[in-house]
Amino acid sequence: MAEAKKGKAGLTEVEVSTSDLAAIVGKTSRWIRQLTTEKVLKQSGRGKYILAEAVQAYILHISGGAKDDGKPTYTDHKTEHERIKAEKAALELEEMKGNLHAASDVSRLLSDLILTTKSRVLGVPSRIATECDKEPADVVESVVRREIETALSALAKYTPDQIGGDVNNGSPKDS
Structure with missing residues (x-):
């Protein structure tokens, strides 16, 4: 029983090189250096990593990161990206x-409308x-x-900014 505990403790202290760690996680040495x-x-030393700590940190990184560090995780970014794509598709x-x-x-249409109205009214x-007859x-x-x-x-004082909120969502002002 003591042998098993001793062997397990030894695994948490195994030190590996950058290239060994890269081979273990299936990435390049360059990728490992970038993550460092x-x-x-x-690193536990120059080009050396404690295997257990490095693998756990790598797994945490690829799974999206820790939730308690206050920074957005990879999963958060991916979720936001997918939400934006869905919103864009709905608008299209x-x-x-x-x-x-x-x-x-809409702005071009309103400009044409205003100019036509002005010409007709004048x-x-x-x-x-x-x-x-009398005057x-x-x-x-x-x-x-x-x-x-x-x-x-009064008509000339209207600007696209005043009606932009309704133009952007495609709904008429009085509906």
């Missing part, structure tokens, strides 16, 4: 269905002025133009 630089593995699907539009497309005074045409035209420009100034 990153402080995943600790919504775009293909026509339920979602690129912000640049054409109203000359059309109205010819239909008014001289220039008086009616100036009054109507002033009122239309007042209305358009």
Whole structure:
């Protein structure tokens, strides 16, 4: 019984070289040195590692790291990457269905809408002025133009930033 304990204690003290450790874990010596630089593995001497400690540290590293060190683990990064890929795929699907539009497309559409509306509204005074009988045409035209420009100034103050929140999620502002 004492022999078994002595043999087990001996395994925890076995010292191996960088190349031996690389062969044990199935990686290159360069990879082992990189893990040493990153402080995943600790050397017991120059190019030497305690086998049991090194293998346990390597297993902990490839399994995602310790949960209590406060740093994100490899598994955390992988999970976040997969979540982002799924979100991107969902957005692309919504775009293909026509339920979602690129912000640049909506911005271009709104700019065209504003310019077209402005041109049409500014054409109203000359059309109205010819239909008014009681007032001289220039008086009616100036009054109507002033009122239309007042209305358009409010429209001109809108920026894509003010409606960007609704544009980005593809939902209309009033729905």
